[in-house]
Amino acid sequence: xxxxxxxxxxxxxxxxxxxxxxxxxxxxxxxxxxxxxxxxxxxxxxxxxxxxxxxxxxxxxxxxxxxxxxxxxxxxxxxxxxxxxxxxxxxxxxxxxxxxxxxxxxxxxxxxxxxxxxxxxxxxxxxxxxxxxxxxxxxxxxxxxxxxxxxxxxxxxxxxxxxxxxxxxxxxxxxxxxxxxxxxxxxxxxxxxxxxxxxxxxxxxxxxxxxxxxxxxxxxxxxxxxxxxxxxxxxxxxxxxxxxxx
Amino acid sequence: xxxxxxxxxxxxxxxxxxxxxxxxxxxxxxxxxxxxxxxxxxxxxxxxxxxxxxxxxxxxxxxxxxxxxxxxxxxxxxxxxxxxxxxxxxxxxxxxxxxxxxxxxxxxxxxxxxxxxxxxxxxxxxxxxxxxxxxxxxxxxxxxxxxxxxxxxxxxxxxxxxxxxxxxxxxxxxxxxxxxxxxxxxxxxxxxxxxxxxxxxxxxxxxxxxxxxxxxxxxxxxxx
Numbered sequence: 001x002x003x004x005x006x007x008x009x010x011x012x013x014x015x016x017x018x019x020x021x022x023x024x025x026x027x028x029x030x031x032x033x034x035x036x037x038x039x040x041x042x043x044x045x046x047x048x049x050x051x052x053x054x055x056x057x058x059x060x061x062x063x064x065x066x067x068x069x070x071x072x073x074x075x076x077x078x079x080x081x082x083x084x085x086x087x088x089x090x091x092x093x094x095x096x097x098x099x100x101x102x103x104x105x106x107x108x109x110x111x112x113x114x115x116x117x118x119x120x121x122x123x124x125x126x127x128x129x130x131x132x133x134x135x136x137x138x139x140x141x142x143x144x145x146x147x148x149x150x151x152x153x154x155x156x157x158x159x160x161x162x163x164x165x166x167x168x169x170x171x172x173x174x175x176x177x178x179x180x181x182x183x184x185x186x187x188x189x190x191x192x193x194x195x196x197x198x199x200x201x202x203x204x205x206x207x208x209x210x211x212x213x214x215x216x217x218x219x220x221x222x223x224x225x226x227x228x229x230x231x232x233x234x235x236x237x238x239x240x241x242x243x244x245x246x
Numbered sequence: 247x248x249x250x251x252x253x254x255x256x257x258x259x260x261x262x263x264x265x266x267x268x269x270x271x272x273x274x275x276x277x278x279x280x281x282x283x284x285x286x287x288x289x290x291x292x293x294x295x296x297x298x299x300x301x302x303x304x305x306x307x308x309x310x311x312x313x314x315x316x317x318x319x320x321x322x323x324x325x326x327x328x329x330x331x332x333x334x335x336x337x338x339x340x341x342x343x344x345x346x347x348x349x350x351x352x353x354x355x356x357x358x359x360x361x362x363x364x365x366x367x368x369x370x371x372x373x374x375x376x377x378x379x380x381x382x383x384x385x386x387x388x389x390x391x392x393x394x395x396x397x398x399x400x401x402x403x404x405x406x407x408x409x410x411x412x413x414x415x416x417x418x419x420x421x422x423x424x425x426x427x428x429x430x431x432x433x434x435x436x437x438x439x440x441x442x443x444x445x446x447x448x449x450x451x452x453x454x455x456x457x458x459x460x461x462x463x464x465x466x467x468x469x470x
Binding site for chain 1 (some may be wrong): 324385390
């Protein structure tokens, strides 16, 4: 099958520290990929480079008909890339001056130029999907962590992105809220939304991912179906990591 | 010690009152201009716009590092000697320009602080949904920064109103200038300056009440 999203030779350095050292990754349409690995191995950086929140130093990113070469990226290309990706942040990163509904409509009205009515209707639909139909007028500060993260996911859903990026979406949550957020992500995954998710929840990765990528030291060490990675890992480093977290 | 000539003071009230509009005019125009310029300067600094950033840093340093009176004299008496276009400048205009530049430097620093006070992740979130730099500043960052900076900016406005009295040194007859003229005629300096002082005090206190109201209503709306 052909790649919907194709990452080739992605390199990212912070000063002398090479965080991503040549990442190649292909996502097929509707494929759900989980990235696991020790802290500080560049898992989140891949996601951030795809959204150009971190500017990659080398490599190309292709999404559908948009191809961006890190060395020659234009503003228009970066915007095109961002408009095809929905990003869910670890710390929710909701707009504090907007209500739950406002957080969801913002990208539609300001970026896509939708009318307020059309955006409202879509936001209300999403609020229902994320189980917050009655909290549309609430500001983030008045919501629980789990509710805030669901709004964060709703904001990304509103973009109808080719690719959804989840950057450790439950790591900042109190344990009591993890379940509801994972349930929501599971439902999005069930809709065969192409997604790349960085997570420490191994059981969850195993459950929803079509493919699990194990990273260490800025490289992809091993990848394959969850049953293989978790059940019969080939590389010593994968085995060592899974022993530690398992 | 002679008693205060209260009858004279009462007579002065309508005289000084007739100059209140000029004082407020200078303060309001300079405030609006300083807010606009100060925001622009703050944005240049926050975004670290190449070259401009350095120029703005020097601008802010100069206007914060020298007295307002010296700056006003520079504009009104100094610059027209070398810049022909400025020869016809009147005192009110010079005072407004001077107040604008001076206060924009201070405001730029507080607005910059307020902008940097907005959680960095909200910038990233706005970028991630495809907003341009201008959109994210206007829709997400500046509205939050404005709330943070509002009390400080209000204090600068109060300071600005009082500083308009310096326009008198440029030959402008505003409240202070009018009091000075009256006193020069009657020799009742204490009465004249006491009246003008009370005028400033009342104006500033009125504003402070407004400021407290504004802050408490903002406080309710701020959901942080």
